[in-house]
Amino acid sequence: MxxxxxxxxxxxxxxxxxxxxxxxxxxxxxxxxxxxxxxxxxxxxxxxxxxxxxxxxxxxxxxxxxxxxxxxxxxxETEDSANVVETNIPLDIVYEDEDLMVINKPAGLPIHPSMGHYETTLGNAICYYTHHTLGYPHYVNRIINRLDRDTSGLLIAAKNMLSAAILGDMVKRREIHREYRAIVAGDFRKISGERPGLYRSADRTHLTVNAP
CATH class of the missing domain: 3.10.290 (Structural Genomics Hypothetical 15.5 Kd Protein In mrcA-pckA Intergenic Region; Chain A)
Known part of the structure; x- marks a missing residue:
């Protein structure tokens, strides 16, 4: 450390x-x-x-x-995020500078600590990285964009309050764009002319696309 x-x-x-x-x-x-x-x-x-x-x-x-x-x-930095404990979970960091990190989040990893996921989230992993790799005593959870737990992809984490403010404004102005890629299975040759339906599960944890 x-x-x-x-x-x-x-x-x-x-x-x-x-x-x-x-x-x-x-x-x-x-x-x-x-x-x-x-x-x-x-x-x-x-x-x-x-x-x-x-x-x-x-x-x-x-x-x-x-x-x-x-x-x-x-x-x-003088404050810490309440109720975010550090957990040694490996991070796939694809870019990092003094102000932000871009992290490739794997599927199955929640972003923020919550009931049932108090120590096994991306926030816990960044907290550990901040303390043990960067050597900073304070950690504030500033993950800018969002992905569902079962969705993999790139997330931006601000490393200070200024970069968080700038990136947050960029999100509001829709200057940060996301592109999704989905893996599908089945025979789609007969599908035409209608838009598939998008359904959320009863517990709001999964999205399902139903083709006609």
Whole structure:
């Protein structure tokens, strides 16, 4: 296990001419920072470093910007998701950077802990990975898209609150697209002209396609 280190994401921006006279908050909002993230930056420090620095000095969200100013953001994770325990379940990570992971979820693995699946979900696996591989003390469950338990496929997990806010907005704007592939069996040569019916099971855990 790696020694624990803080999950600190530092971002630096040089203010362009187009934001002359704008506030720090207006600039951050243009970059996808939500009100929640901005409030977090105002209220947290790391080893004496404020969440917001302008030209090397502590600043506030109402501060007026000038072209060439350097705005530094220190985004520190300080909370954990309640009731998510770590479980050593292997992860098939197909892409990872400082802000997100793309994970190939196998069929049969639920995404979020729930009754009957308290320790055997993708969330539990990412929690373990965050603590033992990345070495971060805090884990917040930020899986962006959804797949049914029995569906395999790619899922995006945000690694900090800023990437979660940006990716969440992309989902709302339908800028993240999914493509499904299904394996079917049977003789479909005589089927034509009608759309198959889609049915959900009584316990809402399975979808069935009935061809005419």
């Amino acid at each position: 790696n020694s624990m280190k803080e999950n600190l994401r530092i971002l630096t921006y040089e203010i362009p001419e187009s934001f002359r006279g704008a506030t720090v908050e207006a600039f951050l909002r243009s970059k996808g920072y939500s009100h929640h993230v901005i409030y977090h930056l105002r209220s947290t420090e790391f080893e004496g470093r404020p969440g917001l620095l302008l030209n090397g000095e502590k600043t506030y969200t109402r501060k007026i910007l000038e072209p060439g100013d350097r705005l530094q953001i220190s985004l520190l």
